[in-house]
Amino acid sequence: MRSATLKVPGATLYYEVRGSGPVLLLLPGSGGDAAVFDPIADTLAEHFTVVTLDPRGYSRSVLDSPEPVDQQVAVQRDDAHRLLETLTPAGEDAYIFGGSGGAVVALDLLAHHPERLRLVIAHEPPCFAVLPDAAEQKAFIDEVYTLFRTEGVAAAGTRFLEGIGGTMKAMPNPAELPPRTAEMIHRLHANAPLMMAHELRPITSYIPNETALAPLAHRLILAAGKETRAHLPHRPAVTLADHLHIPLTEFPGGHSGFTETPPNSPPNYSTSYWPRACVSGTVPKCGTRGGRYLSRPPSGRRDRQQRAGPTGCWFADVSDDQRRVTPSTRRASCVLPPRPGTRLPSECRACPRLRTCRVGV
Structure with a gap:
């Protein structure tokens, strides 16, 4: 350091x-x-x-x-x-x-x-x-500030x-x-x-x-x-x-x-x-409300259809934004594969939006 x-x-x-x-x-x-x-x-x-x-x-x-x-x-x-x-x-x-x-x-x-x-x-x-x-929250903060001015930082901190x-x-x-x-x-x-x-x-x-x-x-x-x-x-x-x-x-x-x-x-x-x-720049998370790679099949959501992705992860199609995500449109919906360093599918590597994707969260 x-x-x-x-x-x-x-x-x-x-x-x-x-x-x-x-x-x-x-x-x-x-x-x-x-x-x-x-x-x-x-x-x-x-x-x-x-x-x-x-x-x-x-x-x-x-x-x-x-x-x-x-x-x-x-x-x-x-x-x-x-x-x-x-x-x-x-x-x-x-x-x-x-x-x-x-x-x-x-x-x-x-x-x-x-x-x-x-x-x-x-x-x-x-x-x-x-x-x-x-x-109401402003009144609460004003109360804390008044306590600080009148009784000190300990009383104000306790109230906060x-x-x-x-x-x-x-x-x-x-x-x-x-x-x-x-x-x-x-x-x-x-x-x-x-x-x-x-x-x-x-x-x-x-x-x-x-x-x-x-x-x-x-x-x-x-x-x-x-x-x-x-x-x-x-x-x-x-x-x-x-x-x-x-x-x-x-x-x-x-x-x-x-x-x-x-x-x-x-x-x-x-x-x-x-x-x-995201260190190597090979794992993207893109910007739209599409599906996501998961380390195991998602559950508990009736609006999701589940299938296996090409990298061995699970992938969830999302229908609530009127979009069915397929391999050809996955560029707008990739999230994190479960293992750091996983290489991108070819569809994502060729995506013109790759530079603006959200990466590796």
Whole structure:
């Protein structure tokens, strides 16, 4: 792993780079930093050039101004874009994963700078303003902010965790952790009041540009944790997926489950939720609502006809979009074969849309 800094307008960003292959930028949640992805970064670095950063104003990314400023989504988006332009080789595309507040930044990045983004995974973006009860959720966030100003970060944090359904685990005791992890915990504790004061309200009031995202939906995965079902963190992803007519992908665990469960356990985690099989560019996921390759026959859907695909995977024809997917039209509906490195069928290799397919999710 190497670390470096990048000067951007108003700040100096600290970032870390591991591995080789296509660039995969991991964006942490509000108040997080590069080290929150340590549990998964080394495994992903076997397949990607993994880039993690401290967002401006947090941890080791320092502001030019002596006083903290509000964290605006557009500014964080531009920071991420500049980092990608610096690290992504010419002619190549990048992958983005954002968790929580990082998912909001990832959505805004896709809406404004889609030209070099191959795939964006947004895990539980807390854009509560898209919900039908947005006014109620704004009142909740305002209550948390008032508690922070009157009683401190501990009281505000307790109320926030209650309001989102207790779906986040408490931070561990630094004394019981390895030195690098203990240092991260100390930094996150220092970041918490900054997040409450300067990011909580802007990030939760963000409204994604659905008009800009709609034609790019084939490059977007909206995700949520299985353990947050029926809780507040889960709901914006469900709502946005419905608005954009794309499926919701569920990760193991809760709001931060993508780091709590290593990518090689359970066995289907790496192939189902992280885009590791796309490293060689031989495994596509295309942009329409067609069928999908599965490691076993799908079940429980009356509108699917099942048959064996030519690579030995199972393939599901989908009739709900008035389209019967056959080998000649499979270019619009391939998902992930079960084994990384599987070569594309000839029909997909010849597809003129291959460059814009969603890859290896």
